[in-house]
Amino acid sequence: MSNPLILYLCLRMVSGVMVMDSLLSPEGDSQRTQYPYVTGTSVIGIKYKDGILMAADMGGSYGSTIRYKSVERLKQVGKHSLLGASGEISDFQEILKYLDELILHDNMWDDGNSLGPKEVHNYLTRVMYNRRNKFDPLWNSLVIGGVKNGQKYLGSVSMIGVHFEDDHVATGFGNHLARPILREEWKEDLSFEEGVKLLEKCMRNLLYRDRSAVNKLQIAKITEEGLTISQPYSLKTFWNFAAFQNPTVGAEGSW
Amino acid sequence: MDHDATADVNAPHSMGTTIIGVTYNGGVVLGADSRTSTGMYVANRASDKITQLTDNVYICRSGSAADSQIVSDYVRYFLHQHTIQLGQPATVKVAANLVRLLSYSNKNMLQTGIIVGGWDKYEGGKIYGIPLGGTILEQPFAIGGSGSSYLYGFFDQVWKDNMTKDEAEQLVVKAVSLAIARDGASGGVVRTVIINEEGVTRNFYPGDKLPLWHDELEAHDSLLDILNASNPEPMST
Numbered sequence: 001m002s003n004p005l006i007l008y009l010c011l012r013m014v015s016g017v018m019v020m021d022s023l024l025s026p027e028g029d030s031q032r033t034q035y036p037y038v039t040g041t042s043v044i045g046i047k048y049k050d051g052i053l054m055a056a057d058m059g060g061s062y063g064s065t066i067r068y069k070s071v072e073r074l075k076q077v078g079k080h081s082l083l084g085a086s087g088e089i090s091d092f093q094e095i096l097k098y099l100d101e102l103i104l105h106d107n108m109w110d111d112g113n114s115l116g117p118k119e120v121h122n123y124l125t126r127v128m129y130n131r132r133n134k135f136d137p138l139w140n141s142l143v144i145g146g147v148k149n150g151q152k153y154l155g156s157v158s159m160i161g162v163h164f165e166d167d168h169v170a171t172g173f174g175n176h177l178a179r180p181i182l183r184e185e186w187k188e189d190l191s192f193e194e195g196v197k198l199l200e201k202c203m204r205n206l207l208y209r210d211r212s213a214v215n216k217l218q219i220a221k222i223t224e225e226g227l228t229i230s231q232p233y234s235l236k237t238f239w240n241f242a243a244f245q246n247p248t249v250g251a252e253g254s255w
Numbered sequence: 256m257d258h259d260a261t262a263d264v265n266a267p268h269s270m271g272t273t274i275i276g277v278t279y280n281g282g283v284v285l286g287a288d289s290r291t292s293t294g295m296y297v298a299n300r301a302s303d304k305i306t307q308l309t310d311n312v313y314i315c316r317s318g319s320a321a322d323s324q325i326v327s328d329y330v331r332y333f334l335h336q337h338t339i340q341l342g343q344p345a346t347v348k349v350a351a352n353l354v355r356l357l358s359y360s361n362k363n364m365l366q367t368g369i370i371v372g373g374w375d376k377y378e379g380g381k382i383y384g385i386p387l388g389g390t391i392l393e394q395p396f397a398i399g400g401s402g403s404s405y406l407y408g409f410f411d412q413v414w415k416d417n418m419t420k421d422e423a424e425q426l427v428v429k430a431v432s433l434a435i436a437r438d439g440a441s442g443g444v445v446r447t448v449i450i451n452e453e454g455v456t457r458n459f460y461p462g463d464k465l466p467l468w469h470d471e472l473e474a475h476d477s478l479l480d481i482l483n484a485s486n487p488e489p490m491s492t
Contacts, residue, residue: 034363037388060390065407068392090359090390 036088036139038062040073041212042174043084044202045143046186047152047167048195051223052145054084055199058232059214066214074220074229078103080146081117082222086171087140095138117146117153129161141171147224173210178202204235271440273402273431274304274315276372278395279423282380282451283372286427287315288435289443300443309334312350312373313448317400323367326357347373351383351391359389368399374450402434402441409433424449432465
């Protein structure tokens with residue numbers, strides 16, 4: 001072999017698939033990080049009296065285009081947990097496959113025990129952090145919530161493995177627009193109705209102010225009894241303010 | 256002012272493209288334009304971007320011509336083996352998931368957006384969109400390629416569920432033709448493939464038979480025909 005470059009041109013089986021590994025390709029050296037293509041925006045989660053409430057819209061953006069408007073970003077994980085994701089949808093779909101395998105193996109033990117939200121949160125944190133260390137992240141911010149044995153749990157993990165556990169969490173724009181509202185108005189033992197109203201207040205605010213938000217959302221509730229994800233629905237928006245009618249009177253040309 | 260004249264012929268073959276897949280009451284209709292460009296040069300003006308995977312599953316390819324061809328070749332190979340092992344035709348869902356597997360695992364190297372469409376006895380007609388990155392989304396209709404930018408508004412207005420086969424095909428031809436009108440990377444003929452329980456039908460709509468849109472003129476053989484047809488002095492001021 002005269003050319004050491006050729007040595008690097010090897011065919012490798014990666015998950016049953018042929019991959020050409022080459023120094024000539026843009027990601028051919030040992031560093032790898034990607035960019036997201038189809039992305040979901042904020043997820044918000046709050047604890048309430050009976051468990052956890054989570055909200056996310058159904059948008060899948062492709063850069064600045066709102067390409068998909070029926071993407072489900074809230075999914076059940078095992079018996080006790082609810083996972084919401086923002087960021088790259090293909091990576092979220094892959095995470096759901098990992099979790100499927102995790103839950104399957106957990107069930108195969110057939111020992112009466114089952115993984116709860118705290119355990120799933122820890123598993124996801126390890127997955128995200130280890131991928132980050134390889135410079136090959138799963139480009140998502142995740143919200144995980146649930147109830148097991150009467151204990152409510154709500155946490156978040158980012159694409160670099162930063163994880164939190166709190167009474168209310170959010171991803172992306174939600175951190176900037178929703179959490180300040182929640183800091184003021186969240187309280188211990190919210191009723192279901194109060195919780196939904198509070199989430200809707202946050203989601204409406206995101207709809208006004210987040211360019212990648214779409215007006216079709218789902219709210220999910222998880223309690224000791226089980227999990228429900230609502231049908232998709234839309235929120236009313238309010239534009240009928242005096243200040244909105246003629247905002248540039250007295251300052252023509254301004255915005 | 257003059258850029259390298261060989262830049263066009265050496266640029267990677269890219270299918271700018273407009274690709275569409277729609278479901279209708281009984282099956283699916285796939286549609287595409289036929290332009291493959293290398294830079295500004297049209298390398299192939301009559302390409303076939305609707306590729307067969309199995310008897311009942313076809314895909315529309317967009318993006319890099321090489322990447323989409325290699326993905327479709329691998330998936331056809333895997334599906335063939337899968338069909339033998341299964342003992343019956345593969346489902347559209349399996350085909351779509353195989354495309355996703357390749358697209359997702361090689362996301363750093365591939366640049367291809369694919370629409371998978373077909374018919375199987377379990378789910379009937381189905382369309383799956385697999386954009387860059389390897390997300391898989393089942394949709395009532397899917398659009399892709401550079402020309403699709405011009406069709407989002409059109410489909411938002413015109414789409415309805417449960418169309419007939421003819422309605423669906425007319426819609427696809429109209430849509431591809433509208434995209435060709437505005438997207439420089441799309442052009443040529445419109446090809447459609449209809450897949451349902453009965454089988455597969457391929458159709459061909461040549462560029463000169465497509466409807467005319469705003470600011471487009473009817474085609475003539477020559478100015479001379481126009482001059483002869485109308486009054487004796489048509490070129491006077």
